[in-house]
Amino acid sequence: MAVRGGWLQAAIFDMDGVITRTDRLHAAAWKSTFDDMLRQRAEHGGTWQPFDEHAEYRAYVDGKPRQEGVRTFLRAREITLPEQEIASLAERKDAMFEQLLREKGVQTYPSTLALIEALRAKGIKTAVVTSSRHGREVLRSAKLIALFDVCLDGNDLAASGLKGKPNPDIFLRAAELLEMPPRRMMVVEDAVAGVQAARLGNFNLVVGIDRGGNAEALARAGADIVVTDAAALSIDRLDSAFRDRQEKAAWRIEQEGFDAARERQMESLFLVGNGYLGVRGALDTPLPGSQADLFIAGLYDRKRAALPYSEIEFLAPERDDPYAELVPLPFPFRLAISVEDVALDFSANAGRELRRSLDMRQGTLHTEAVYETEGGRRTTVRTSRCASLANAHVLLQEVVITPENHWATVSLDVALIDPDMAARHPHIECIAHIANGDMELVHYATRASGFHICLVSRVWRETNSLRRIISVFTSRDGVDPVAAATAQAEALRPDDFVRLLGENGETWADFWFRADVRVTGRASVEQALRFGSYHLRLAASDDARVSIGARTLSGRAYEGHVFWDAEIFMLPFYLHTDPRRARNLLLYRHHTLDGARRRARGFGCNGACFAWESTVTGDDVTPSHITLKSTGKEIPIYTGRQQIHITADVAYAAWRYWEMSGDDDFLAGPGADLLCETARFWASRVVRGDRHYHIRGVVGPDEYHHSVNDNAYTNWMARFNLDRAAVLAKQLGMNQSEAEEWTAIAQALYVPPPNEHGVIEQFEGFFALEDMAVPGEARFKVPAGRLFEWERINHAKLLKQADVLMLPLLFPDAFTDAVVAANYRYYEPITDHGSSLSPPVHAAIAARIGAKADAERYLKQSLWLDLSDTMGNSTLGVHPATMGGIWQALVFGFLGVRFDDSGPRADAAATERLPEGWEGVTLRLAHLGRTHTLEVRRPAKGEVPP
Numbered sequence: 043m044a045v046r047g048g049w050l051q052a053a054i055f056d057m058d059g060v061i062t063r064t065d066r067l068h069a070a071a072w073k074s075t076f077d078d079m080l081r082q083r084a085e086h087g088g089t090w091q092p093f094d095e096h097a098e099y100r101a102y103v104d105g106k107p108r109q110e111g112v113r114t115f116l117r118a119r120e121i122t123l124p125e126q127e128i129a130s131l132a133e134r135k136d137a138m139f140e141q142l143l144r145e146k147g148v149q150t151y152p153s154t155l156a157l158i159e160a161l162r163a164k165g166i167k168t169a170v171v172t173s174s175r176h177g178r179e180v181l182r183s184a185k186l187i188a189l190f191d192v193c194l195d196g197n198d199l200a201a202s203g204l205k206g207k208p209n210p211d212i213f214l215r216a217a218e219l220l221e222m223p224p225r226r227m228m229v230v231e232d233a234v235a236g237v238q239a240a241r242l243g244n245f246n247l248v249v250g251i252d253r254g255g256n257a258e259a260l261a262r263a264g265a266d267i268v269v270t271d272a273a274a275l276s277i278d279r280l281d282s283a284f285r286d287r288q289e290k291a292a293w294r295i296e297q298e299g300f301d302a303a304r305e306r307q308m309e310s311l312f313l314v315g316n317g318y319l320g321v322r323g324a325l326d327t328p329l330p331g332s333q334a335d336l337f338i339a340g341l342y343d344r345k346r347a348a349l350p351y352s353e354i355e356f357l358a359p360e361r362d363d364p365y366a367e368l369v370p371l372p373f374p375f376r377l378a379i380s381v382e383d384v385a386l387d388f389s390a391n392a393g394r395e396l397r398r399s400l401d402m403r404q405g406t407l408h409t410e411a412v413y414e415t416e417g418g419r420r421t422t423v424r425t426s427r428c429a430s431l432a433n434a435h436v437l438l439q440e441v442v443i444t445p446e447n448h449w450a451t452v453s454l455d456v457a458l459i460d461p462d463m464a465a466r467h468p469h470i471e472c473i474a475h476i477a478n479g480d481m482e483l484v485h486y487a488t489r490a491s492g493f494h495i496c497l498v499s500r501v502w503r504e505t506n507s508l509r510r511i512i513s514v515f516t517s518r519d520g521v522d523p524v525a526a527a528t529a530q531a532e533a534l535r536p537d538d539f540v541r542l543l544g545e546n547g548e549t550w551a552d553f554w555f556r557a558d559v560r561v562t563g564r565a566s567v568e569q570a571l572r573f574g575s576y577h578l579r580l581a582a583s584d585d586a587r588v589s590i591g592a593r594t595l596s597g598r599a600y601e602g603h604v605f606w607d608a609e610i611f612m613l614p615f616y617l618h619t620d621p622r623r624a625r626n627l628l629l630y631r632h633h634t635l636d637g638a639r640r641r642a643r644g645f646g647c648n649g650a651c652f653a654w655e656s657t658v659t660g661d662d663v664t665p666s667h668i669t670l671k672s673t674g675k676e677i678p679i680y681t682g683r684q685q686i687h688i689t690a691d692v693a694y695a696a697w698r699y700w701e702m703s704g705d706d707d708f709l710a711g712p713g714a715d716l717l718c719e720t721a722r723f724w725a726s727r728v729v730r731g732d733r734h735y736h737i738r739g740v741v742g743p744d745e746y747h748h749s750v751n752d753n754a755y756t757n758w759m760a761r762f763n764l765d766r767a768a769v770l771a772k773q774l775g776m777n778q779s780e781a782e783e784w785t786a787i788a789q790a791l792y793v794p795p796p797n798e799h800g801v802i803e804q805f806e807g808f809f810a811l812e813d814m815a816v817p818g819e820a821r822f823k824v825p826a827g828r829l830f831e832w833e834r835i836n837h838a839k840l841l842k843q844a845d846v847l848m849l850p851l852l853f854p855d856a857f858t859d860a861v862v863a864a865n866y867r868y869y870e871p872i873t874d875h876g877s878s879l880s881p882p883v884h885a886a887i888a889a890r891i892g893a894k895a896d897a898e899r900y901l902k903q904s905l906w907l908d909l910s911d912t913m914g915n916s917t918l919g920v921h922p923a924t925m926g927g928i929w930q931a932l933v934f935g936f937l938g939v940r941f942d943d944s945g946p947r948a949d950a951a952a953t954e955r956l957p958e959g960w961e962g963v964t965l966r967l968a969h970l971g972r973t974h975t976l977e978v979r980r981p982a983k984g985e986v987p988p
């Protein structure tokens with residue numbers, strides 16, 4: 043049997059009209075049954091209009107279970123019959139079919155049979171799935187049953203209570219029996235209901251067979267290819283269509299159907315943005331409960347108590363700091379559409395169908411919604427939106443409204459103003475609102491921080507469609523944002539829409555050229571990796587006065603604060619795809635040095651100590667305590683005072699940036715400030731013991747333990763910080779005695795060594811803590827309230843996230859594989875991954891030590907963390923640290939990439955580490971001003987590896 047890669051692996055065939063010519067027998071049986079009934083009704087008055095055995099057969103009964111067919115046809119003719127009569131019509135049709143079958147026998151389509159045989163010869167599994175109760179009997183009598191691994195017919199449908207087409211149940215059952223995921227399969231159908239069912243079941247390729255006049259309907263229902271006969275289908279053609287589909291799908295994130303419960307999660311996932319701003323993916327006509335926010339990087343205001351902290355359940359206290367919280371601004375894409383004064387939205391009963399598709403390649407969100415209002419009026423609304431990546435001050439939106447079956451008046455209102463401003467956007471007041479023809483201006487100001495924001499929209503209308511371009515400027519961009527937004531809007535011409543769209547597409551293409559990761563054989567992984575890169579790109583600004591918050595510009599969690607996530611988890615992605623952005627993240631820290639100096643002084647220390655949670659000035663904005671909404675229980679938060687490793691994390695990132703970019707100007711300028719000011723902090727923060735220096739009273743990465751001494755991670759990072767600062771200071775000829783002191787402290791700083799089992803103690807006394815049994819699976823379902831068991835977990839051997847295991851990620855060559863493995867085996871079972879930062883680090887380390895199953899499990903968990911909302915908090919924004927962590931796990935963990943003078947190299951074991959089903963990985967990595975392509979490919983069977 044031929045070995046097939048990630049491509050087409052199984053095919054499902056409908057029977058009637060695809061394999062057998064029984065469709066014509068069915069059509070004739072329906073005609074005779076319905077015509078009898080229709081004739082009788084006509085005799086009691088009314089006109090006699092016979093059943094159309096082509097058009098009506100295809101539209102209402104083809105492919106459906108019998109009774110469903112009767113019902114659909116009667117509904118279409120507006121005939122109401124009692125259930126009993128419906129059943130009897132179905133029976134009569136069946137008897138008639140049997141009679142015709144006996145008279146005419148089963149005829150087949152030889153081209154379909156040839157195709158099935160060819161597929162089977164290639165090792166592709168085949169199934170036949172039909173709603174007909176006679177399926178098996180027909181196939182048996184035509185001696186075709188041996189052509190299929192699985193055969194399901196109407197009897198199976200009835201016996202198992204599965205719903206008929208267009209519901210995907212029966213296809214999915216076949217996939218289950220074939221033990222094959224739908225994404226690896228194709229479906230061949232001649233009925234619209236069957237095509238719809240295949241699409242709903244997420245089968246990768248759907249082929250429509252048009253036996254006459256049905257091509258357009260099949261294509262509209264979602265068939266990828268429509269042919270008049272299977273003779274037009276070669277295996278090569280199918281394979282290539284299959285790959286095309288997979289490729290296209292891997293560039294999109296799609297949602298089918300409206301689900302109120304998941305709407306806020308969707309709003310986070312479907313973010314559009316460009317680093318300057320982010321607009322949540324709310325529907326164009328937002329629901330009353332939606333969080334339809336626009337966020338602009340760097341726009342903070344005083345904390346408002348009503349907004350959640352890191353979880354919906356957690357509240358942080360109000361504070362006086364005018365830059366405490368990222369400001370949610372009103373949704374700029376808001377539309378109000380009505381048909382004869384009835385609003386088209388999903389909050390009322392009007393919404394019928396919803397399809398959203400995020401095109402990551404172009405950074406554009408497409409939405410198609412179908413509404414039904416009074417009198418069965420159906421109206422389709424298609425919209426597209428993006429935030430230009432080429433001009434950060436531009437938002438583009440296109441709307442096309444199609445009344446499907448009516449001529450009623452459609453009205454479309456595009457007012458920018460939020461009808462519920464005060465409740466939803468408490469940080470701002472509206473200073474001016476001017477609507478003037480196709481132009482509208484809104485001017486807001488934040489209440490405590492005094493930022494000004496101006497949006498000016500220009501609209502071009504045609505019948506039932508419009509294009510809108512919105513210009514956005516703030517007082518952070520220049521002294522007069524109103525003038526800037528107005529000038530940009532006034533200069534626009536109608537064809538600028540297409541030009542701006544084109545420029546946006548080109549800028550995205552440029553990004554993907556540098557950042558795309560191809561995973562041959564696993565389109566779904568490729569898609570999830572792209573989802574991460576997409577959001578990381580959306581998060582990164584051109585403005586060096588801002589960094590990236592823990593949830594980017596995608597949601598309200600963590601109040602938009604910047605953590606170590608930016609330097610340790612995200613920065614490597616930028617460093618190797620677009621180094622300027624990595625530089626910007628570091629310049630942000632440089633920009634906030636004064637705040638960090640104030641903080642160090644507040645601790646009675648010298649130099650600079652970066653805020654654990656940072657916004658505009660660098661002053662720490664970590665809440666002093668948080669409250670659990672449901673119980674009112676309050677707990678102190680120690681991280682603001684104790685999680686000082688952030689300071690060394692910044693220095694580490696600055697050094698790595700220089701090593702990987704060769705940007706000497708940076709190192710000699712802002713880099714030196716960062717390294718030296720932080721080293722000064724450490725030199726004053728350490729305490730002298732008998733033989734060593736120590737760092738006492740800290741929180742390490744694992745936030746379940748506070749006030750601990752000599753946290754291995756913190757001390758290791760501080761030592762690196764001191765040591766590199768000393769090297770640099772010597773090189774730059776700075777104060778030599780200070781540099782000598784840093785070297786001396788670095789050398790004598792206590793860094794816990796591996797014990798006799800190779801395990802590094804997380805902090806002084808960790809090994810003596812109480813064991814806390816958290817059974818296997820429970821570790822992956824952390825209750826949001828675990829933090830609130832504060833006193834208990836502080837004394838237990840339970841970790842929130844990777845702590846010691848961060849070290850081999852950041853210093854891969856400093857540890858032997860045996861030591862890394864010993865630490866993984868010790869810490870992994872006692873870590874509950876209460877932080878989204880944890881799984882990707884575990885994936886990286888497990889990959890390195892050859893713990894394949896763990897590596898793949900943690901990678902999966904990380905890849906689908908937001909897409910499947912596994913932590914239950916993606917509603918409050920996506921998790922960019924996980925995304926950056928995934929990228930590192932792949933590059934440094936699975937591929938074992940190291941850099942030398944000639945560029946990146948994957949290590950020798952990389953191919954063995956590739957997860958199950960991956961044929962190869964290709965990506966580009968920037969290093970010392972050059973971009974290198976790196977390819978790791980599993981050798982094909984029989985191929986000798988190079």
Ligand code: BGC
Binds near residue numbers: 743843876877923
């Ligand atoms: C984690 C921190 C992280 C923060 C923001 C916390 O839950 O413990 O390591 O920096 O979330 O993502």
